[in-house]
Amino acid sequence: MPEPFVKTTSRVISIPRANIDTDQICPARFLKITDKENLADALFFDWRFTPDGKRREPVSFIDEPHNAGRQILLVGDNFGAGSSREHAPWALRAWGIRAIVSTGFADIFKGNALKNALLPIVVSAERYAALLVVVAANPDGEWSVDLDAQKVTLPGGDSFAFEIDPFSRTMILAGTDEIGYVLSRLPAIEAWEAAHPARIDTRQGAAR
Amino acid sequence: MPEKPRTLVEKIWDSHFVASDPGAPVILAIDLHLVHEVTSPQAFTGLRARGLKVRKPGQTVATADHSIPTLDPSIPIADELARKQLAQIEENCREFGIPFHGKGSPTRGIVHVIGPELGLTQPGMTIVCGDSHTATHGAFGALAFGIGTSEIEMVLATQTLLQRKPKTFQVRIDGRLQPGVGAKDIILALIAQIGIGGGTGHVIEYTGDAIRALSMEERMTVCNMSIEGGARAGLIAPDETTFAYLKGRRFAPQGAEWDEAVARWRKLPSDEGATYDRTIVLDGDKLEPMVTYGTNPGMGVSVTGRIPVLADVEPGARDDLERALAYMGLAPGSPIAGQKLDVVFIGSCTNGRIEDMRAAASVLRGRHVASGLRVLVVPGSQQVKKQAESEGLHEVFKAAGAEWRESGCSMCIAMNGDQLEPGEYGISTSNRNFQGRQGKGGRTFLASPLTAAASAVTGVVTDPRTLAAAQPSAVEVH
Numbered sequence: 001m002p003e004p005f006v007k008t009t010s011r012v013i014s015i016p017r018a019n020i021d022t023d024q025i026c027p028a029r030f031l032k033i034t035d036k037e038n039l040a041d042a043l044f045f046d047w048r049f050t051p052d053g054k055r056r057e058p059v060s061f062i063d064e065p066h067n068a069g070r071q072i073l074l075v076g077d078n079f080g081a082g083s084s085r086e087h088a089p090w091a092l093r094a095w096g097i098r099a100i101v102s103t104g105f106a107d108i109f110k111g112n113a114l115k116n117a118l119l120p121i122v123v124s125a126e127r128y129a130a131l132l133v134v135v136a137a138n139p140d141g142e143w144s145v146d147l148d149a150q151k152v153t154l155p156g157g158d159s160f161a162f163e164i165d166p167f168s169r170t171m172i173l174a175g176t177d178e179i180g181y182v183l184s185r186l187p188a189i190e191a192w193e194a195a196h197p198a199r200i201d202t203r204q205g206a207a208r
Numbered sequence: 209m210p211e212k213p214r215t216l217v218e219k220i221w222d223s224h225f226v227a228s229d230p231g232a233p234v235i236l237a238i239d240l241h242l243v244h245e246v247t248s249p250q251a252f253t254g255l256r257a258r259g260l261k262v263r264k265p266g267q268t269v270a271t272a273d274h275s276i277p278t279l280d281p282s283i284p285i286a287d288e289l290a291r292k293q294l295a296q297i298e299e300n301c302r303e304f305g306i307p308f309h310g311k312g313s314p315t316r317g318i319v320h321v322i323g324p325e326l327g328l329t330q331p332g333m334t335i336v337c338g339d340s341h342t343a344t345h346g347a348f349g350a351l352a353f354g355i356g357t358s359e360i361e362m363v364l365a366t367q368t369l370l371q372r373k374p375k376t377f378q379v380r381i382d383g384r385l386q387p388g389v390g391a392k393d394i395i396l397a398l399i400a401q402i403g404i405g406g407g408t409g410h411v412i413e414y415t416g417d418a419i420r421a422l423s424m425e426e427r428m429t430v431c432n433m434s435i436e437g438g439a440r441a442g443l444i445a446p447d448e449t450t451f452a453y454l455k456g457r458r459f460a461p462q463g464a465e466w467d468e469a470v471a472r473w474r475k476l477p478s479d480e481g482a483t484y485d486r487t488i489v490l491d492g493d494k495l496e497p498m499v500t501y502g503t504n505p506g507m508g509v510s511v512t513g514r515i516p517v518l519a520d521v522e523p524g525a526r527d528d529l530e531r532a533l534a535y536m537g538l539a540p541g542s543p544i545a546g547q548k549l550d551v552v553f554i555g556s557c558t559n560g561r562i563e564d565m566r567a568a569a570s571v572l573r574g575r576h577v578a579s580g581l582r583v584l585v586v587p588g589s590q591q592v593k594k595q596a597e598s599e600g601l602h603e604v605f606k607a608a609g610a611e612w613r614e615s616g617c618s619m620c621i622a623m624n625g626d627q628l629e630p631g632e633y634g635i636s637t638s639n640r641n642f643q644g645r646q647g648k649g650g651r652t653f654l655a656s657p658l659t660a661a662a663s664a665v666t667g668v669v670t671d672p673r674t675l676a677a678a679q680p681s682a683v684e685v686h
Contacts, residue, residue, distance in 0.1 A: 016527075017527065017528070017531070018524075018525075019528060021504065021640075021642045023640070023642040023643065024642065024643060027648075028622060028623050028645070029622070031246050031247075031275075032246070032287070032289035032290050032293050032623065033289065034249035034250070034292060034293055034296045035249070035250065035253070036250060046649075051630035051648040052630070078404065078405035078408070078438070081405065081504070082340065082640060082642060083339075083340050083640075084247065084339055084340040084354035084355060084356055085356075086247070086250075086356035086357040086358060089356075104408060106405070107408055107409060107438070107439075107440045108340060108354055108355070108356060108435075108440060111355075111356060111359070112358065112359075115356065115359070116358070165233075166231050167231055167232045167233055167370070170231075177358070179258070179365055179366070181232070181370075182362065182365075182366045182368060182370065183365070183366065185227055185229075186366075188226050189227075189237070189366060189367070189368055192227075192237055193367075196223075198239070198264065198266060199239060199333065199461075199469075200240065200266070200328055200330070200459050201267075202240075202265075202266055202267060202269040202306075202307045203265065203266045203305075204459065
């Protein structure tokens with residue numbers, strides 16, 4: 001079960017690139033695990049290491065010592081494009097990221113992120129451009145992301161409101177997940193199933 | 209009073225609506241859940257931790273495709289992690305009572321290839337899988353989409369998902385495809401136009417004469433890459449082509465049930481007057497074979513075209529283009545045809561079905577692959593493999609100097625040892641050209657089976673129509 005999450009205050013890592021796909025966030029060869037361990041090491045792996053395994057020079061932003069512990073990402077449009085792997089938000093969370101600010105997220109990534117209490121915060125193109133300026137002017141300034149108030153506060157005190165799926169917000173604030181909720185609606189599921197007999201039985205003449 | 213006209217998506221949505229509480233997403237019933245070894249282990253672990261069972265094992269089916277080697281199955285699996293993962297799916301299926309089409313099964317294969325070929329994929333269904341190419345099944349008029357591992361656990365536990373209603377996006381392809389142009393070229397051209405985020409928040413319905421004229425396998429190729437345009441699902445209304453494909457398949461309805469099912473399926477197509485949130489139209493007559501030059505599937509041009517220069521794209525996209533061309537090691541403004549290749553990959557859930565094998569074989573028959581080139585032909589399932597072998601296609605590939613493998617995802621995702629080496633160029637019939645997707649440092653051109661096979665012959669990116677001109681009977685066209 002996830003822990004409740006309300007608010008974080010942290011410095012920001014800016015990656016001003018669009019279309020960062022999940023193969024960059026967590027390359028496929030790290031998907032052979034059967035648990036969720038050690039995924040922090042896989043985060044943006046191929047940006048950090050050459051194909052023969054040497055740390056790139058200069059080191060990637062992820063390996064810059066002053067970026068350690070930062071919990072907020074500012075990224076270009078359509079973050080999380082591509083594969084449905086939940087390993088992408090797992091890797092981001094394992095590394096320590098709690099909120100990602102962008103003009104847009106890929107649908108599956110966004111859903112997966114919300115299920116892992118990783119906040120996808122959507123801003124307008126104008127706001128995004130302004131935030132890049134804020135980070136450039138004050139790269140070590142602390143931002144505060146408040147899910148309860150649905151508000152981001154910038155260094156210096158300026159703030160803006162953000163929208164987030166209200167149901168996911170409730171789940172994340174309470175630290176619960178969705179399966180418990182759906183199981184509480186089991187009578188409705190049973191009623192639907194009674195009225196809609198299954199069209200197939202995959203066990204018929206099963207191969208095993 | 210007449211009912212409000214509805215789209216295909218709305219009809220499927222309405223018929224699977226279970227419940228909805230204020231502020232909460234809809235609880236949507238799921239008809240078919242496809243499971244594979246890579247994205248499911250943590251979901252089964254979650255079920256165990258909660259003490260839950262799989263609610264509907266008879267609406268769940270599993271296979272092994274992503275991390276499984278395509279080499280001779282008698283060779284032990286060298287990769288310990290892959291071996292463990294493959295053992296885990298088998299164990300999970302046994303424990304939870306899920307039918308498993310695993311190693312050694314004649315019905316094993318890529319999850320999106322076996323669902324349709326077994327007749328499990330049917331019109332009007334909701335179908336999910338922990339894989340973004342689940343939209344493949346949309347070719348049958350099913351609402352099919354990829355889900356994450358938390359959602360896999362949800363479906364295993366409840367046979368439902370929490371969903372917000374998607375917006376609808378009609379993509380109409382008018383006209384008729386020219387010889388040498390196929391389904392892969394339709395979808396690559398669409399993505400080049402709308403961009404890889406263009407369909408975000410939407411379900412695409414493909415309509416128009418050029419779509420109607422496609423075979424089921426070609427329709428699957430189109431729907432398969434909906435996610436590459438940002439749309440979680442893409443579908444095509446069922447018609448006589450759909451019914452003819454399904455009839456007689458192992459899990460398709462039989463006898464009186466078949467007639468009832470077809471009558472039900474005939475009511476699924478979007479009503480006249482139904483409206484979409486968005487529509488675009490492409491002229492099928494004008495499409496040409498497409499090839500990608502960059503590091504996302506939206507970076508594609510006609511095979512007769514040139515790699516763009518920075519001035520060709522919007523200012524906001526120039527960084528992306530510059531980075532992509534640097535990674536690819538390609539010169540802006542140079543023709544895409546003629547770019548040098550090291551590897552050719554023919555296969556995947558996009559283009560690993562029997563018609564794809566036939567298309568590739570039609571080009572390679574009586575020809576040889578260029579010297580120094582590695583060519584891998586990987587059937588999408590063991591049934592595709594068997595069918596291809598019964599038609600002698602494997603002999604065509606082998607005689608041409610290509611490798612003929614067991615089925616699996618293989619070099620599309622490079623998890624099983626089949627991969628590009630750093631710096632190598634591959635032309636691939638798969639779906640993604642992201643950095644490192646086909647192997648660390650590997651560089652991918654995406655294309656159709658005809659284009660990939662023609663390129664295998666020459667060793668450079670090649671317009672299949674130029675080979676056809678040299679030997680007109682070699683390229684099958686529709």
